[in-house]
Amino acid sequence: MSSHKVVISKNDLENIRRLSDEVFKEIGSENYKQKLVYNLLNIVRSGDQEKFLWNILRALNSRKDNDSAKKLIGEINKLYAFKISGKNFEKLAYTIIMGIMSSQPKSGGD
Numbered sequence: 001m002s003s004h005k006v007v008i009s010k011n012d013l014e015n016i017r018r019l020s021d022e023v024f025k026e027i028g029s030e031n032y033k034q035k036l037v038y039n040l041l042n043i044v045r046s047g048d049q050e051k052f053l054w055n056i057l058r059a060l061n062s063r064k065d066n067d068s069a070k071k072l073i074g075e076i077n078k079l080y081a082f083k084i085s086g087k088n089f090e091k092l093a094y095t096i097i098m099g100i101m102s103s104q105p106k107s108g109g110d
Helices: 012-025 030-046 049-061 067-080 087-101
Strands: none
Touching: 012 067, 012 087, 030 049, 030 087, 049 067, 049 087, 067 087
């Protein structure tokens, strides 16, 4: 049985962070984002990749018509096609979380 080692490049992480920032500018209030980040951090600490993915996809589902959301889902899908190692999972998860935390609503938004 062969196993594939998934390597997450610096470019992958930069792209995912940028896309996370773009998408979450338009998703929910600051309070919603704070709760989401808190929950995601707890999930990362427990190492539950499936629960992390489920929560991210649930949040992105409301913006599935957005091009940046589609691209972010595609990038995540590329990496989750294979079970990623603990350190790579943490890198991916923290990159998404930092993108959410840095997102600022567009002017005139909530």
